[in-house]
Amino acid sequence: MLGTKFAGFVPWLAVLGALWMAGSGYAQDPPQQESSSKPPDAAAPTPAKKPDKSNKDSATKNAPDQPMWDPLRAEKDIEVGEHYMHKGDYDAAIDRFQDAIEAKPGYAIPFRYLGEAQEKKGLKKQAIKSYQRYLDLYPRAEDAAKIKKKLEKLYKEVEREKKD
Secondary structure, three states: OHHHHOOOHHHHHHHHHHHHHHHHOOOOOOOOOOOOOOOHHHHOOOOOOOOOOOOOOOOOOOOOOOOOOOHHHHHHHHHHHHHHHHHOOHHHHHHHHHHHHHHOOOOOHHHHHHHHHHHHHOOHHHHHHHHHHHHHHOOOOOOHHHHHHHHHHHHHHHHHHHHO
């Protein structure tokens, strides 16, 4: 009687075991011996493609032990950056917001905070770039009108400084 209850279950266990073994490397074929009839340079690996450097938000600057895509770390960096902003330590805040950008490329929120920190520190041109990137990534942001007004103000201030 016990055998009939589990009769349909046993094949599934075999399938799951085979999938597990295939995924974990147990069922891999042994490496093939290279033929000695090939010329020595034919076995050389092809050169790797160079990474695309057009995305300035890439996380390529991270230390080797840090994951390249870490949304949780990005959120924590934003949190800590906000703390530094409240304390008035704009340099530390800027560093944390830049870390958040590297940890989660393409995420708009750290650009808004980065622009705010740069603006408060007097880095108007960098603030313009950060705010503009925020709007590029998140054009329908609830605060888009507010950010556009900040941008207009910053553009005017930069132009005024050029004339002086």
